[in-house]
Amino acid sequence: MADSTCYHCGDECGNRSIQFDDKDFCCNGCKTVYEIFTSNGLSTYYEIEGKAGTTPNEIRQKYDFLDNQEIAQQLLEFNEDGVQVVSLSIPTIHCSSCIWVLENLNKLHSAVSVSQVDFPKKTIRVTYKTEDFSLKALVLLLGSIGYEPYISLEEYNKKGKKVDRSLIYKLGVAGFAFGNVMLFSFPEYFEVEEFWLDQYKHVFRWLMFAFSLPVVCYAAQDYFISAYKGIRSKLLNIDVPIALGILVLFLRSSVDIIFDLGSGFFDSLTGLVFFLLLGKFFQQKTYAYLSFERDYKSYFPIAVTRLKKTGEEENIQIYNIEVGDRVLIRSHEIIPVDCILIKGNAEIDYSFVTGESDPVVKKSGEKLFAGGKQLSGVLEVEVLKSVSQSYLTQLWGNSVFSKDKASQFQTITDSIGKRFTIAVLSIATLATIFWLVFDASLAMNVFTSVLIIACPCAIALAAPFTLGNMLRIFGKYKFYLKNTSVIERLSKIDTAIFDKTGTLTTNQKDTIHYEGMELTAEETALLKTTLRASNHPLSRSLYDILKSNSIMTLEEFQEHTGKGIEGKYNQHSIKVGSASYVGENKSGTSTNTAVYISADEDVKGRFVFKNTYRDGMSQIFNELSNDLELGILSGDNDGEKQQLQKVLPKKTKMLFDQKPEDKLGYIKQLQDKHKVLMVGDGLNDAGALAQSDVGLAVSENINVFSPACDGILDATKLKMLPKFIKLSRRSMRIIKMSFLLSLCYNVVGLYFAVTGQLQPVIAAILMPLSSISIVVFTTLATNYLGKELKNLES
Secondary structure, three states: OOOOOOOOOOOOOOHHHHEOOEEEEOHHHHHHHHHHHHHOOOOOOOOOOOOOOOOOHHHHHHHHHHHOOOHHHEEEEEOOHHHEEEEEEEOOOHHHHHHHHOOOOOHHHOOEEEEEEEOOEEEEEEEOOOOOOOOOHHHHHOOOOOOOOOOOOHHHOOOOOOOHHHHHHHHHHHHHHHHHHHHHHHHHHHOOOOHHHOOHHHHHHHHHHHHHHHHHHHHHHHHHHHHHHHHHOOOOOOOOHHHHHHHHHHHHHHHHOOEEEEOOOHHHHHHHHHHEEEEHHHHHHHHHHHHHHHHHHHHOOOOEEOOOOOOOOEEEEHHHHOOOOOOEEEOEEEEEOOOOEOOOOOEEEEEEHOOOOEEEEEOOOOOOOEHHHHHHHEEEEEOOOOOOHHHHHHHOOHHHOOOOOOOOOHHHHHHHHHHHHHHHHHHHHHHHHHHHOOOHHHHHHHHHHHHHHOOOOHHHHHHHHHHHHHHHHHHOEEEEEEEOHHHHHHHHOOOEEEOOOOOOOOEEEEEEEEEEOOHHHHHHHHHHHHHHHOOOOOHHHHHHHOOOOOOOOOEEEEEOEEEEOEEEEOOOOEEOOOOOHHOOOOOOOOEEEEEEEEEEEEEEEEEEEEEOOOOOOOHHHHHHHHHOOEEOOOOOHHHHHHHHHHHOOOOOOOEEOOOOHHHHHHHHHOOOOOOEEEEOOOOOHHHHHHOOEEEEEEEOOOOOOOOOOOOOEEEHHHHHHHHHHHHHHHHHHHHHHHHHHHOOOHHHHHHHHHOOOOOOOHHHHHHHHHHHHHHHHHHHHHHHHHHHHHHHHO
């Protein structure tokens, strides 16, 4: 047993051997990978190369420094309760196949919870459990599948990251070689009969061969590596036909000059690589521009409550937080910075960062990480390090919230690209066979022309550029979406459900009056302190009108979602919430929303809110009713049902007295037959927002930030929601038109390529031009849609 080796990776199993399917494995990870491959019909993976999971020893030794926990800690973004989060640079990421493999790391090792690729930055953000796994194990796993991370502690300690200029260098090499090869090819083109040119013809040809070597071996190496990895993983990516075309051109040209059959196609070869890299450079620059444009999230209107030295509270923009500031974190608020807990009982939900929903209890003096959500009570913390909004944006973009809602559009694009590649290879093969029979001199030109002219790059560009530009445009009008997949899901909805309080109503104009026994000064102070810890819209409204300035530290705070809150101090308690929660047996029907108060279990009275509905609410529902089924889910009583029936479309369904679990259940039931949009305030509606196909939180208070939603809509822009939905649908039409445009281009190009009328170098020029045309079309079309929003706002 001690001499057995692992079937997957080839390591010695020792006494840890795990037997499965009559094979030995060194660990459960290797056994799991084997099970995944065999259960999905990929057992031939092990036939490609013996011990296919082997990680070269030089890679293992290269990352031994990660065994040092002090060094590893510098690389980690998050490290708490057996869960770590790290972002790694993967320079070799370059196509959709890379993204697919890297975002499915959880299938290769069970310790990996979530892996998310940032394609423009060529980084991967991985969340994993540290039990029987580590940062070093993650790096070795990535290296074993061909995606070795670039790790430099020196670079991590610098303010700016080193810019990857390899593409520029390769483009320069290809351009220099292309220019010189074209110069040496002119006598061949024009058949110049001049003595010296004819004498040195062979020298010119060998010089062209020399200039082509660095192009093939260096400038074009990424295409060969990508194609090899794709074939090895049994994934046909778009680089397979490109690599074949380059290889065939080089070999054919080399044979021509070696046997003096002609000058070869070195001009076409170098031109092909040059224009491919030029298109790739353009694409990279455009992606970088798109990424910069999406930084509108850096100005997202999130603020925090800072405590002055005098004890007064002030709202400040998050990027104004400084080290040493005292910050107030209320119930259900996100912790914006790494900090030390000073006061309060922390019960932190880190699912926003790690995907793990089990809360973590912290005591005074312990460290809290940015991105956690305080579940109950108010906390006072001291800031350890300042935060740029971009880091919070990174958390906001965490895929853990969209895993269950992931759009199928990228999968569709990948599927089209895969089928397209198969079709191109088939056409190239058949056309080559045809010309080998009828005119062998054209066969090689036809083969390479088909492979290049029909590359599906333009198809792959249509979706990210269209949706990315719409994401930016929506952001200009304070409609902030988590990612581009939300736009596609929004375009498919057929049902919209709205919360009432805080969504259809505004607390900016509420009229509040008190009915009941007068509260003592102590009861008022305890009431205001209790309200201080809550973020419910009604709680915030009450907190603002109470005049007590005496703020105390609660001994206990509880929030019962959908019912009310309770605070205790010095053996006294106060409850705020529904009538049944505080123990009031109400009779009759109220036409207004009321919040009841009890002190030491004695009902004192109630605050009555006269709700003010948002301007244009009737118009919003009437516009939406043309295309969608509408409904209202409210946790309040049905006292305003008749009033709502007067202003809303007749078919609008209304359900009142709904608890959070009732809302979630109703949304789940609707999803059996419908695509559902849920619009709420992001608090009691969090479950329904997360369950729905698209969850939008209407934000009126800049302190409220809910990670459960797919997007946040500024309350002042709610009237534009029907237009946002319509533009989402029209965005999908733009993508379909882009597909059609790309298809037309490929059909025309393939006709000339198959008939032997298209030279490879011309095909290499036309391919990036097709990509540029798609980008220009999608940009102009989406900007036109943006003008419609501008006209609507004005």
